[in-house]
Amino acid sequence: MAQESGFPAMVNDRLLRAARGEEVDQVPVWVMRQAGRYLPEFREVRAKHDFFTMCQTPSLSCQVTLQPLNRFPLDAAIIFSDILVIPQALGMEVEMRPGEMSSSPTPRALSLNLSYTYHTRILKPPNMGPVFPSPLRGPEDLSRLAPPGDACTKLQYVFDALTLTRKELKGKATLIGFSGAPWTIMAYMIEGKGSKTMSNAKGWLYKHAEASHRLLKIITEATIHYLVGQVKAGAQVLQVFESHAEHLGPQLFRDFALPYLKQICDQVKEQVKQLGLPDIPMIVFPKGGHYALKDLASLKYEVIGIDWTVDPILARELVGPTKVLQGNLDPCALYGDKKSIDAAVKEMVQKFGRHRYIANLGHGMYPDMDPDHLAAFVQAVQKYSKD
Amino acid sequence: MAQESGFPAMVNDRLLRAARGEEVDQVPVWVMRQAGRYLPEFREVRAKHDFFTMCQTPSLSCQVTLQPLNRFPLDAAIIFSDILVIPQALGMEVEMRPGEMSSSPTPRALSLNLSYTYHTRILKPPNMGPVFPSPLRGPEDLSRLAPPGDACTKLQYVFDALTLTRKELKGKATLIGFSGAPWTIMAYMIEGKGSKTMSNAKGWLYKHAEASHRLLKIITEATIHYLVGQVKAGAQVLQVFESHAEHLGPQLFRDFALPYLKQICDQVKEQVKQLGLPDIPMIVFPKGGHYALKDLASLKYEVIGIDWTVDPILARELVGPTKVLQGNLDPCALYGDKKSIDAAVKEMVQKFGRHRYIANLGHGMYPDMDPDHLAAFVQAVQKYSKD
Numbered sequence: 001m002a003q004e005s006g007f008p009a010m011v012n013d014r015l016l017r018a019a020r021g022e023e024v025d026q027v028p029v030w031v032m033r034q035a036g037r038y039l040p041e042f043r044e045v046r047a048k049h050d051f052f053t054m055c056q057t058p059s060l061s062c063q064v065t066l067q068p069l070n071r072f073p074l075d076a077a078i079i080f081s082d083i084l085v086i087p088q089a090l091g092m093e094v095e096m097r098p099g100e101m102s103s104s105p106t107p108r109a110l111s112l113n114l115s116y117t118y119h120t121r122i123l124k125p126p127n128m129g130p131v132f133p134s135p136l137r138g139p140e141d142l143s144r145l146a147p148p149g150d151a152c153t154k155l156q157y158v159f160d161a162l163t164l165t166r167k168e169l170k171g172k173a174t175l176i177g178f179s180g181a182p183w184t185i186m187a188y189m190i191e192g193k194g195s196k197t198m199s200n201a202k203g204w205l206y207k208h209a210e211a212s213h214r215l216l217k218i219i220t221e222a223t224i225h226y227l228v229g230q231v232k233a234g235a236q237v238l239q240v241f242e243s244h245a246e247h248l249g250p251q252l253f254r255d256f257a258l259p260y261l262k263q264i265c266d267q268v269k270e271q272v273k274q275l276g277l278p279d280i281p282m283i284v285f286p287k288g289g290h291y292a293l294k295d296l297a298s299l300k301y302e303v304i305g306i307d308w309t310v311d312p313i314l315a316r317e318l319v320g321p322t323k324v325l326q327g328n329l330d331p332c333a334l335y336g337d338k339k340s341i342d343a344a345v346k347e348m349v350q351k352f353g354r355h356r357y358i359a360n361l362g363h364g365m366y367p368d369m370d371p372d373h374l375a376a377f378v379q380a381v382q383k384y385s386k387d
Numbered sequence: 388m389a390q391e392s393g394f395p396a397m398v399n400d401r402l403l404r405a406a407r408g409e410e411v412d413q414v415p416v417w418v419m420r421q422a423g424r425y426l427p428e429f430r431e432v433r434a435k436h437d438f439f440t441m442c443q444t445p446s447l448s449c450q451v452t453l454q455p456l457n458r459f460p461l462d463a464a465i466i467f468s469d470i471l472v473i474p475q476a477l478g479m480e481v482e483m484r485p486g487e488m489s490s491s492p493t494p495r496a497l498s499l500n501l502s503y504t505y506h507t508r509i510l511k512p513p514n515m516g517p518v519f520p521s522p523l524r525g526p527e528d529l530s531r532l533a534p535p536g537d538a539c540t541k542l543q544y545v546f547d548a549l550t551l552t553r554k555e556l557k558g559k560a561t562l563i564g565f566s567g568a569p570w571t572i573m574a575y576m577i578e579g580k581g582s583k584t585m586s587n588a589k590g591w592l593y594k595h596a597e598a599s600h601r602l603l604k605i606i607t608e609a610t611i612h613y614l615v616g617q618v619k620a621g622a623q624v625l626q627v628f629e630s631h632a633e634h635l636g637p638q639l640f641r642d643f644a645l646p647y648l649k650q651i652c653d654q655v656k657e658q659v660k661q662l663g664l665p666d667i668p669m670i671v672f673p674k675g676g677h678y679a680l681k682d683l684a685s686l687k688y689e690v691i692g693i694d695w696t697v698d699p700i701l702a703r704e705l706v707g708p709t710k711v712l713q714g715n716l717d718p719c720a721l722y723g724d725k726k727s728i729d730a731a732v733k734e735m736v737q738k739f740g741r742h743r744y745i746a747n748l749g750h751g752m753y754p755d756m757d758p759d760h761l762a763a764f765v766q767a768v769q770k771y772s773k774d
Contacts, residue, residue, distance in 0.1 A: 194583060196581060196583070197718075197719075197750075197753065199718075199719055199722075199753050199755070202717070202719035202722070203719060203722040205719070206719055206720060206722040206723035206727065207722050207723060207724075246633070246675070246696070248696075249695040249696045249697075249717055249749075250696070250698050252717070288633070288675075288696070290677050290678070290696070291677070291696050291697065291698065308636040309633070309635075309636045309637070309675070309677070309678050310636075310678065311637050311678065330589070330636055330639070331584075331586075332584075332586055332589035332590060332592070332593055333593055335586075335589070335590040335593040335594050336593035336594060337594075340593065362636075363584075366584065366586050368586070
């Protein structure tokens, strides 16, 4: 394959094959946020560096991307980065702050090192959340944004991290690049931080439909450049996170999400083709987008990720026989003991079936999870999914 | 009807009839959180009194309950109270604090009066959220809870508010009482505040299944007493809010939510019958519980509320022909202009049909909404739903 030149030959292309709908010897497995704070070796790096410094330093990004693969027999590495690098590249300031939208009852302390000293009886690291000190207040603020065509010149560090990681992976796993979907990015840019209702961002959709489309187009254009750049740099699969699908509904999704998700998929595939690179499998993950699965199946994404609220049997009915499904164990199932994880994975694999399926959680790892329980998850997938 | 003795005769029983599945001249309409901070007259009261003081003072609760009915031709009043009075009655401390899980980008200021002075260009009151200073940290904390049978002796103020309001309503609208569903209350008691993931509470379900059931039983028992007390006091319809259904999935819901929702409905109806009172229509509202609609249709709740992510046609397929549906306009649609509200309501009523339907939003009003836009919503329901 043309793209492979300069990179080590693939020793394990299980995920890549499954994403293309090809036969595999066992179900490939990776998990969202597998490079993250639940790993002590990640927290060790994080204690020394700012979150975005880690994103922006290829050697650090590569290091933490590979950490989970050193522990678990995963079939993919997802580059350590953040969906908010796009708003940053468009000229917006983003900070990571503790306690924003935290799931912890006491998110006051900031101690992102190895010793969590809390007054609770539960060992629980503080959650961090992104904050925009100057979110978009109204349509007039769109003039603050940098031209989307230039955005990727500022994201060379992601491309460098991908190239380095692809080499370091030595073909042992598929390298996944990613971006946020336009609505999800727009919602962050307007809310300025996590929100239970996203009512400011949704207010735009109802009050400023034209400006919303303008903003979504800017994000879409920057995202297409960005994802094509990731492929050129060595990404072998791309995942687009529509993390805020839950706030839309069938009609808002059709109006403000689906057209941009379509453009991204179509354009990325077209441009990758024009570059003479092999077709790249793409994953779309609509968190909370149960209502959108049928619509999404009409796009060219090979893989559709589902969260834990959607039964796998229903998901298969909705997306049809040819799409690959990815998911969907409730992340919180990892709080259970290893026996219960094993049983839950068994049921999950039975429901999804062994083909056209990539095993994953229905959302990302949480910081207070036990790495050994993720090991039990991965092990169970492999146990129950061999042909 | 026996229950009606001592209360004014019903002048408008449209909602009551619709909830029982009877024919109505037009679709009844009310909206969740219709008594709330979007109303200047509510904020005027709220500026002078603490949130829970308002709940605990029957004259104040009655006053704000009736406020929206003085403005809009609504078919129901829902008593001003809070689902967290149950944890309070079980002995837990609950405070209202600004900025918890806020949807506002700048929730720092606390100025719950009529003049919102913000440094943003958007007029936006700060959101308030409940906080438990001492949430349940582990199963051993269950011993802190008061016996559920005694809980309702502390909630006499709700019963008094209902009786007063029922009289003041003069039969012009149906009076709705309510409670939280057990899982929803449990999640608050453990998280201690709003949470994006509810990972602490969900952790209990996976780690402490037995203790979770013990806690859910305690809440269920208190809730049954509480709801029967509400009927005795004058409530004509009861709504059970499963506001945190979105965090469960099909299996967790079947294990930890459905059995308790069933018990509540069965037991309340049974005890109401034993008291010689007429059968009371009950509504269950599983926010984010798209996956649970079929299961819920097997219970005796006459009405199932749906949020805006579920298409009304699909909801009808899932619950069958005899249940009454309630919902489901995206609350944020009220940010649009009156013309767009009218169009959205027209489509909604067409999809639900005029019978076995109660018009509502898919969630509650937000504090920054324009009362005139709610007026447009109510007006449009009446315009498009007359026989």
